Amino acid sequence: MTETWTILKVLSWTKGYLAEKGIENARLEAEWMLCSALGIDRVGLYVNYDKPLTSAELTAFRTMVGRRAKREPLQYILGSQDFYGLDFEVSPGVLIPRHDTEVLVQEACARSPKNARILDIGVGSGCIAVALAKNLADAEIFGVDPSPEALDLAARNAGRHAVSVHLLHGSLFEPVAGQRFDLVVSNPPYIPTADLSGLQAEVRDYEPRGALDGGIDGLDFYRRIIPDAPCYLNEGGWLLVEMGIGQAGEVLALFEETGRFSGLFTAKDPGGVERVAGGKKI
Numbered sequence: 611m612t613e614t615w616t617i618l619k620v621l622s623w624t625k626g627y628l629a630e631k632g633i634e635n636a637r638l639e640a641e642w643m644l645c646s647a648l649g650i651d652r653v654g655l656y657v658n659y660d661k662p663l664t665s666a667e668l669t670a671f672r673t674m675v676g677r678r679a680k681r682e683p684l685q686y687i688l689g690s691q692d693f694y695g696l697d698f699e700v701s702p703g704v705l706i707p708r709h710d711t712e713v714l715v716q717e718a719c720a721r722s723p724k725n726a727r728i729l730d731i732g733v734g735s736g737c738i739a740v741a742l743a744k745n746l747a748d749a750e751i752f753g754v755d756p757s758p759e760a761l762d763l764a765a766r767n768a769g770r771h772a773v774s775v776h777l778l779h780g781s782l783f784e785p786v787a788g789q790r791f792d793l794v795v796s797n798p799p800y801i802p803t804a805d806l807s808g809l810q811a812e813v814r815d816y817e818p819r820g821a822l823d824g825g826i827d828g829l830d831f832y833r834r835i836i837p838d839a840p841c842y843l844n845e846g847g848w849l850l851v852e853m854g855i856g857q858a859g860e861v862l863a864l865f866e867e868t869g870r871f872s873g874l875f876t877a878k879d880p881g882g883v884e885r886v887a888g889g890k891k892i
Contacts, residue, residue: 614662615662615663615668616659616660616661616662616663617644617648617655617658617659617660617661617663618659618660620640620644620663620668620671621637621640621641621644621655624636624640624643624644624675625637625640627675627679628640628675628678628679631678631679631681632681633678633679639678639684640675641655642684642688643671643674643675643678643684643687643688644671646674646687646688647667647670647671647674648663648667648671674687681810681811681812681815681816682812682816683706683812683813683816683817685700685706686700686701686702686706686816689701691706691707691735691737693707693708693709693711693712693737693741694712694715694737694741694744694745696737696740696741696744696771697770698735698736698737698740698767698770699735699763699766699767699770700735700763701759701763702816703757703759703760703818704734704735704757704759704760704763704818704821705734705735705817705818705821705822706735706817707734707735707737709879709880710852710879710880710881710883710885711737711738711797711852711885712741712879713852713877713878713879713880713885713886714738714795714797714850714851714852714885714886715738715741715742715745716877717850717877717886717888718738718742718793718795718848718850719742719745719746721793721848721850721888722742722746722749722792722793723792724748725748725749725750726746726748726749726750726791726792726793727749727750727752727789727790727791727792727793727844728742728746728749728750728751728752728791728792728793728794728795729752729753729754729786729789729791729793729794729795729842730742730751730752730753730754730795730796731754731782731783731794731795731796731798731835732754732755732796732797732798732799732821733753733754733755733760733761733764733775733777734755734757734760734763734764734797734821735760735763735764735767736753736763736764736765736767736768736775736777737767738795738797739751739752739753739764739768739775740764740767740768740771740773740775742795743768743771743773743774743775744771744773750776751773751774751775751776752775752776752777752778752786752789752791753775753776753777753778754777754778754779754780754781754782754783754784754785754786755777755779755780756779756780756781756820757818757820758779761777761779764777765777782831782834782835782838783835783838783839783841783842786842789842790842790843790844790847791842791843791844791847792843792844792846792847792848793847793848793849793850794835794839794842794843794847794848794849794850795849795850795851796831796835796850796851796852797851797852798824798831798832798835798851798852799820799821799822799823799824799828799830799831800824800828800829800831800832800852800853800854800857801822801823801824801828801854802824802825802826802827802828803823803824803825803826804826805828806819806822806823809822824854827860828854828857829857829860829861829864832851832853832860832861832864833864835849835851836849836851836861836864836865836868837864837867837868839891840868840870840871840891843891844891845891846890846891847890847891848888848889848890848891849865849871849888849889849891850886850887850888851886851887851888852885852886853884853885853886853887855883858876858884858887861887862874862876862887865887865889869892870891870892871889871890871891871892872889872890872892873888873889873890874887874888874889875887875888875889876888
């Protein structure tokens, strides 16, 4: 006789299985994956605990659980991630949006003039550029990235939220040679190379190394972006960058060394980490 797997039974078994694999929020993640497999919300799970899963539903769910047990990020499995109150498509090969990065969007919105031209260096999934476009309706947003896969994903996310973002293929400022902007933002790779092996398995084994590796001290991209930015900023324009834990002093020093920025500041994320640094072109 075939065993009957109800929603409650599936959740109970999966919670234990994922916990054994080192997944911290095993029950909650089991619920999210089952919601995705069944096409219902969590309330739907709670009011249908005794409902048996069909063979097709069980197969789809087991596939998800198998991927998560190998420590593949839940966001890649579900195909989405919330950022700045918006739902973004995510896919393997592109960095998953982090809530820490929302501070960069907040600071950019606070400093953006009317009818601003804004450049996002390393657009990735498009989360920063699209969030800015949604909150600054009169701005013209540009995003550059060396990854065609990232640009395709960013285009889909711009379409998902019905905003316009000019997406250009290339590295750093190369695709916008000769242009100027009122605001340049970037969340560059900033993890020191030696630290990559110690990251969570979800990050180390699945997220793109090129979006994480900031060189020996994590500052390689800041040394390229910060000195070059004044050539691409209008007078009074702002450069804002995200940074890693403990990097604020060194990043601010790079701003100071140019002699081209005033109003230097840092902004903390919800965890109290100095997450954003910025300056205004003199």
